[in-house]
Amino acid sequence: MNINDYILTEINPLRLKSTIQSAKKLFKNFPLTHFPVIDENKLVGSFAEDDIQIIEHEKGELMSYTHLLSSFFADEKATVLELLKIFADNDTNIIPVLDEQKNYVGYYDLRDVLDVFSTSPFMIEESETLIVKKLENDFSMSTIAQIVEANNGKLLGAYISEKKEDFVEITLKLVSNDINEIMQTFRRYNYEIVSTHENDIYLEDLKNRSEYLQKYLEM
Known part of the structure; x- marks a missing residue:
């Protein structure tokens, strides 16, 4: 199974002009630890839910809090083992994916990657x-x-x-x-x-x- 088949685009990424309120709503609706922020289709970084929740000024824009962004991602050629390491190193359940031109193309969900690994011949x-x-x-x-x-x-x-x-x-x-x-x-x-x-x-x-x-x- 090609791991690229599991790149998701169901949830639109946040943008620098997105408000804190919209980010909090996203985290409320989805069980995510982080979510990517893009600017002109380039990844700026990922906000952690824990950091978003402590910001009180909900009408403020994300661009005012870029110092809280985490920088991690995978490219389209990443292997399952490389993805598992990124998940573990960043204590996250989501990884932004970039193409060769460093454009944002989607994200991996930890549950999907674990399913791929657990059903590999190595495991079963x-x-x-x-x-x-x-x-x-x-x-x-x-x-x-x-x-x-x-x-x-x-x-x-x-x-x-x-x-x-x-x-x-x-x-x-x-x-x-x-x-x-x-x-x-x-x-x-x-x-x-x-x-x-x-x-x-x-x-x-x-x-x-x-x-x-x-x-x-x-x-």
């Missing part, structure tokens, strides 16, 4: 989720892919899900008939397995050894 294809951990300077995406594929697995995708001190955690979505072999290979390459999995041979072995040692000590 039946798979295993494996989280591995290693020093940031030592891990390699190419090595990760090789480990999965060398054990007859199929890597659907991978991303750095956590970064703490000198370590990173990498979340993998993969298809495999024997994830144990993949986990054992990761361990041989000094990757720590963070996620828990049923029938993990390595952990079962550690558990059995621990139980045996405990029994021995109790003799």
Whole structure:
């Protein structure tokens, strides 16, 4: 599905000559955190609902409050992941969209983009989720892919899900008939397995050894 199919034009953008009252009415009628303001079809910025609501002079024009504008947007070539980052970075549920000439063409709604992401093969294809951990300077995406594929697995995708001190955690979505072999290979390459999995041979072995040692000590 082409993400551009989800560019919306249902709500007309605000303009610098729009009044505070009209902006408040827009936010009252639609569940939006921000809304774009244009001038001659060029994006000036986006007003946050929180900022609009505290302005008491409702007959005043938006141009008097341009210092409150936030500057964020996406171009027509933006990917779903790029859009999700813009949504998160700006704590917004709407993103203005510009064409190559920087003209305003519409906006993305967070709900639509999340729907596209949640129905992508990456999310819906039946798979295993494996989280591995290693020093940031030592891990390699190419090595990760090789480990999965060398054990007859199929890597659907991978991303750095956590970064703490000198370590990173990498979340993998993969298809495999024997994830144990993949986990054992990761361990041989000094990757720590963070996620828990049923029938993990390595952990079962550690558990059995621990139980045996405990029994021995109790003799």
